[in-house]
Amino acid sequence: MTLAVxxxxxxxxxxxxxxxxxxxxxxxDDPRAREALGDPxxxxxxxxxxxxxxxxxxxxxxxxxxxxxxxxxRQVPGGAVLDALLDLPIVLxxxxxxxxLLTAFGRRGLLGEPIEALTGLALxxxxxxxxxxxxxxxxxxxxxxxxxxxEAVDPELEAIARTLGASRxxxxxxxTLPLARGPLLAGLVLCWARALGELGATLIFAGSxxxxxxxxxxxxxxxxxxGPLGLPGAVALSLLLLATAVALLAVLRLAAKxxxx
Numbered sequence: 001m002t003l004a005v006x007x008x009x010x011x012x013x014x015x016x017x018x019x020x021x022x023x024x025x026x027x028x029d030d031p032r033a034r035e036a037l038g039d040p041x042x043x044x045x046x047x048x049x050x051x052x053x054x055x056x057x058x059x060x061x062x063x064x065x066x067x068x069x070x071x072x073x074r075q076v077p078g079g080a081v082l083d084a085l086l087d088l089p090i091v092l093x094x095x096x097x098x099x100x101l102l103t104a105f106g107r108r109g110l111l112g113e114p115i116e117a118l119t120g121l122a123l124x125x126x127x128x129x130x131x132x133x134x135x136x137x138x139x140x141x142x143x144x145x146x147x148x149x150x151e152a153v154d155p156e157l158e159a160i161a162r163t164l165g166a167s168r169x170x171x172x173x174x175x176t177l178p179l180a181r182g183p184l185l186a187g188l189v190l191c192w193a194r195a196l197g198e199l200g201a202t203l204i205f206a207g208s209x210x211x212x213x214x215x216x217x218x219x220x221x222x223x224x225x226x227g228p229l230g231l232p233g234a235v236a237l238s239l240l241l242l243a244t245a246v247a248l249l250a251v252l253r254l255a256a257k258x259x260x261x
Contacts, residue, residue: 056191
């Protein structure tokens with residue numbers, strides 16, 4: 001029984017490990033992959049990814065934190081509907097999310113047409129569209145984790161602080177946030193990782209325009225489909241994404257080790 005469990009566990013682990021080993025091996029073995037890392041388009045895609053994901057995570061933090069706290073602490077009118085809507089981007093195929101964004105914010109969309117008529121701003125196929133797509137699919141992960149963190153904080157601690165004269169803002173800043181910091185950090189890491197790897201919704205809503213909307217995942221697809229960088233470029237770009245993902249996981253593990261999660 002013990003031997004069977006060990007064998008099955010090893011096979012299962014190798015199933016997940018070998019693709020990453022193959023990716024690293026191919027990048028080391030193929031000099032064209034190393035050369036592709038020096039291509040200006042790779043640096044541009046990396047810059048766009050870092051910029052857009054940073055903005056997306058910031059927006060998720062600013063708007064998602066109050067939403068998570070309200071869902072955790074109060075019976076918000078329509079809270080059940082909001083709760084269900086937050087699950088949809090998580091379970092929807094990314095391509096469906098992209099089509100939904102296009103029908104809402106496209107040039108002939110529900111809101112996109114009046115926005116363009118009033119401001120002259122066309123949202124699709126711009127860097128702003130990349131940010132919107134990333135936020136749409138990634139923010140729910142942060143809200144879910146943040147809500148769980150706020151629910152784990154004893155409301156009586158907040159009530160005691162209020163009876164001592166502390167304002168709601170002070171209680172939230174000095175008591176609630178520090179006690180919920182572990183799940184909040186985990187949610188931010190998951191949100192950033194999801195935004196960084198976003199592909200389908202971004203491709204449909206923002207396109208894959210080199211130097212404008214082409215993020216690292218889109219650059220991988222473009223290279224793999226016969227772009228100038230070819231398969232070696234796809235390998236190099238994939239290795240960049242892998243390294244970033246490993247760094248994010250390392251941050252999460254370090255936080256867990258220090259007792260923040």
